[in-house]
Amino acid sequence: MFDTLDAVRTDIAQRLKRGASDRKSAFHCPAIATADADARIMVLRAFDEDAWTLRFNTDARAPKVAAIGESAPVGVLFYDAGAKIQLRCRGTGRIEHYGPIADAAWEEATNFARRCYLGDGPGAVSDGPTSGLPERFEGVEPSDEDLEPARENFAVLLVTVEEADWFYLSNDGHVRAQFLHGKGRWVAP
Numbered sequence: 001m002f003d004t005l006d007a008v009r010t011d012i013a014q015r016l017k018r019g020a021s022d023r024k025s026a027f028h029c030p031a032i033a034t035a036d037a038d039a040r041i042m043v044l045r046a047f048d049e050d051a052w053t054l055r056f057n058t059d060a061r062a063p064k065v066a067a068i069g070e071s072a073p074v075g076v077l078f079y080d081a082g083a084k085i086q087l088r089c090r091g092t093g094r095i096e097h098y099g100p101i102a103d104a105a106w107e108e109a110t111n112f113a114r115r116c117y118l119g120d121g122p123g124a125v126s127d128g129p130t131s132g133l134p135e136r137f138e139g140v141e142p143s144d145e146d147l148e149p150a151r152e153n154f155a156v157l158l159v160t161v162e163e164a165d166w167f168y169l170s171n172d173g174h175v176r177a178q179f180l181h182g183k184g185r186w187v188a189p
């Protein structure tokens, strides 16, 4: 079923598209690795098939934002246990704080989702367990006016995939393919 590199390339694109649009997809929550040897789960929000670019939403105050800045190597690791497919992506990440893509991502978010950006920044130390949100917004959807200060805490992470490593785990023999700037080759698993 994965006899050609074109079939594998199509499989990768379809999984990434579905990962962005279907919250039940195993590709919806990949691990994002930065060059400081840190990794974290993020929700895949969009996949641009023409530019092979992944989009994630983030708090602009998060440590990963400082680690990535305008350009840095980023790894993105996906695993679909049901399909037995691992996808390792390597590329260049950049944070867009204000700009057309970040503005559109903010516009498409619900006020409930935007609420996360009204609280303390990720990693802020607290005396006890905390959501970081101001008390009046606990469990409450803020109004557009309430959310005015939140926009400056919102940014997007864009990762342009330069290398993709696809691995299919199979009893009949694992299969592995790599794509470097779109050019594919088979490799031993």
Ligand SMILES: Cc1cc2nc3c(=O)[nH]c(=O)nc-3n(C[C@H](O)[C@H](O)[C@H](O)COP(=O)(O)O)c2cc1C
Residues within 6 Å of the ligand: 029, 038, 039, 040, 041, 042, 043, 044, 056, 057, 058, 059, 062, 063, 064, 065, 122, 123
């Ligand atoms: C299921 C799940 C989804 C998450 N989605 C996001 C996300 O889309 N964006 C994000 O910045 N953090 C997300 N997080 C939180 C991050 O994993 C991480 O803890 C946080 O962003 C702070 O990361 P940093 O300290 O590396 O900057 C998610 C966590 C989980 C468990």
